[in-house]
Amino acid sequence: MRIERLRATPVAVPYVHDEIWAFGRRRGQVSVLLEVETDEGVTGLGEAAAYPSADIVLAVLRSVEPLVLGEDPFAIERLMRRIELIGTWHHVKATSPAIAAVEMACWDIVGKVCGQPLVNLLGGRFRERVECFFYVARSDPAEVAREARRASESGFSTCYLKVGSDEPNTDIERVEALRDGAGPSARLRIDANEAWAPGTAVRMIRELARFDLELVEQPVSGRNLDELGYVRSRVEVPLLANEASWTRHEQLAVLKAGAADVLSVDNQMDGGLLNLKRSAGMCEAAGLPVVKHSLGELGVALAAAVHAIAATPNFTYANQAYGALLSDDITEGFGGGVAGYTDGHVDVPAEPGLGVTLDPDRVARYAELYRTEGAAFSFGDPDPVLRSPALPKF
Template sequence: MRITGIRATPVAVPYRSPEVWAFGRRRGQVSVLIEVDTDDGVTGLGEAAAYPSADIVLAVLRGLEPLVLGEDPFAVERLVRRIELVGTWHHVKATSPAIAAVEMACWDILGKVCGQPLVNLFGGRFRERVECFYYVARAEPDDVAAEARLATKAGFGTCYLKVGSDDPRTDIERVAALRDGAGPDARLRIDANEAWSPGTAVRLIRELERFDLELMEQPVSGRNLDEMAYVRGRVGVPILANEASWTRYDQLAVIKAGAADVLSVDNQMDGGLANLKRAAGLCEAAGLPVVKHSLGELGVALAAAVHVIASTPNFRYANQAYGALLADDVTSGFGGGLESYADGCMEVPSGPGLGVALDPDRVARYAELYRTEGASFSFGDPQALARAHALPKL
């Protein structure tokens, strides 16, 4: 079997409400869907988040074609090393989502030919379902409380909230509203996206401890592990590394520095599902749990990650996913909308390969939306542009 072509389709799918973070907002998810064709007629599905943009993902895919066409999709390790070394694409993070999408499609082909769900190719089911958190898009405190109540009603055990406002009092009010809406038993995860200096982080985290936080995600720069270790040693909330830990090499450095209690791992930023499994194993050897980070994904990429997470023991916390925030999806019955979750968990697809199929009508609809309105789906906020944009904010 040989690869004969790569087809790429950028799509834009709206969110129920805008996603807001420390430096901007976006109205929905842009992803590049790929289909890898073979001379045996088997097609594999993959998905790349539009990071840092869909244009860059599409350009990388065009650059990968000479390295991929004519190759054996079963030889996943050989193909990825060919891309990284012969193609000199190794360890360049902006290219990783496109590489990961090709690797994902090869795994889908392998599973389809073997007649096995991907989870069985990655070690078999350690768990039957994969827990995800409920993403509370940052808003006014009343809106935060209402979303948290919806999350609890829908059965989610963990709520996730962005902080990092220009005024820390706003963050405290927002976290208080989150606890009030979610109730006393919910787990709360807070993400500052590197917005704080070490001193501010220690002061604010200590003030937020009264809300019984599960994890504090990336409170300070991910580029200064000494700062992370400083904060970790002075607060009572476990620290989750995110921007500091997007690749296996970064995770090794975080472990050596003692900079985090939990690490994010990300197949799209680390170039593939096999690397996601490796990253989790590296952290397990250090005695640390992991969570899946997401740049935003639709049902194809979510299904792929769910298979690997279900086969890997140390994913012990709820994982990041965008399904509860999405208004729709491009797959048939998987990924987008609250109805895709049961008690905050995703079922592991049982079909061969990824176990999901594209819905042609939805793909066409959201490809057209990308063509006509794609620019408005990127992170952008006129108010944020008008303010000082530097890290740390406080």
């Protein structure tokens, strides 16, 4: 069997409301769907988040195409090494999601040919379903409280909220609203996206600790592990490394520095599901749990992640997913918003490969939306752009 063609389709799926973070917002999910066709008629599905843009993902796919066409989709390790070394992608710290999409599609082919769900090829089911958090992507405290109540009513046990506002009191009000809305038993995770300086981070975490936080994600720069270690040594709330741990090489540095209590891992940022498994194994050897990070994903990428997480023991926290934001999906009967989750969990697909099928009508609809309005879906906000924000904020 040989790879005969790569077919990429950018799509834009609206969110139910904007995703808001420390430096901007976006109105929906842009992903590049990848179909890897073989000479034996088996097609594998992959998905790349449009990070940092769909144009860059498409350019990466064009650059690796000569290294992929004519290759055996079963020889995944060899294929990925060709891309990394001959294609020089090993020089890029955060490997493009495009490369991960190629690997994902190859795994889908292997599973389909073997007649096995991907989870069985990655170690077998350690768990039958995968827990995800509810993304509370609103800014006004009253809206935060309403979304947190929706999370609780929908069966989610963990709520995730972006902090890092321009005014510290705003974050305090929003986290308080999150606790009020979610109730006393919910687990609360906040993410500053590097917005704070070390001293500010210590002060803010100590102040917010009264709301019984589960984790604080990347409160300071991910480029200086001394800062993260400084904060960790002065607060009681566990820290989750994210921007500091996008690749397995950076995760090793975090472990050596003792800079975090939990590490975020992401197959799209580190070139594939095999590397995600390597990351988790490395952290397990160090005695630390991991959580799955997401750049935003539709049903194809969600299914791939669920298979890998289900086969890996130390994913013990709720993982990042976009079900609370997505208004729809491009697959048949998988993903597509909160309704696709049961008590905050996603069932592991049982069909061969990734176990998902594209819905042609939805793909066509959201490909057209990308063509006509794709630029409006990227991260951006006129006000922060005009103010030229600094990092950290304060």
